Amino acid sequence: MAFEIAPLPYAKDALAPAMSAATLELHYEKHHKGYVEKLNKLTRGTAQASLSLEELIRTTKGDVFNNAAQVWNHGFFWRCMRAKGGGKPGRELLAAIEPAFDSFELFRKRFADAAIGEFGSGWAWLELDAGGALRVTSSDDAENPLQRGATPLLTLDVWEHAYYLDYRNERPRYVETFLDQLVNWDFVAENLRAARDAARSEEIRGEGDPEADRRYRESATAFARSPRAASAAREAAESEERGRERR
Secondary structure: OOOOOOOOOOOOOOOOOOOOHHHHHHHHHHHHHHHHHHHHHHHOOOHHHHOOHHHHHHHOOHHHHHHHHHHHHHHHHHHOEOOOOOOOOOHHHHHHHHHHHOOHHHHHHHHHHHHHHOOOOEEEEEEEOOOOOEEEEEEEOOOOHHHHOOEEEEEEEOOHHHOHHHHOOOHHHHHHHHHHHHEOHHHHHHHHHHHHHHHHOOOOOOOOOHHHHHHHHHHHOHHHHOHHHHHHHHHHHHHHHHHHHHO
16 A cells, blocks of 8 residues: 655645745655655555554654655644644643643743754654653654654654745744744644543553554544545645636
8 A cells, every 4th residue: 555645734825925835835746745755665565565654653764764754744744834823822722831831932932942953954843742741842854753652743844945945044033933923723732632532541542552552642643644634635735726727
């Protein structure tokens, strides 16, 4: 079975000017699709082709891991953004963030520092760790919180190709714009809600049961792969096509 990626959940010009259509064209069409093409070549005809991306992230190394993780990371990243996003999250998510970081402003600073301070290529994350605590982390290259048993809630791609066309070498301005104008807080809140629901379900997470723990981690990130997300992506792609026809 070949790995596939969903369409973008919005038209390529929907995030402009915070993120241009040219950046999304390059990033999605060349980089994201390039990772899935490489992953399919690497796994074709092997037992790895039948595994989920999450399973590949947890169990492989080298080229297979790098491409599987980058396919997953990018699919998650697109859903972390929306037109007219950013600012402060809704009440439910804010009530989780503020006690974890003392204030939303301190969370924002910690996330921005993680993104700006990541040397070279990588990602900044808001995650729910295995103990149920909210944490801000950064990761090198393709690394992913799923490797540590944590649940990703929000990410920002700080590989240079994610922002160079729009911001040149001004990564701090890119990070601030992401936080001010792009973050899809509804998606983050849904991820947190799903992760906490999964943690409360003894049917999903069993004491000392590796298989149950695997199901828990996969269920906690299911929203990013849900039919609702795929449906929204298809609708956005159709809207973009209709827009091209009108032009």
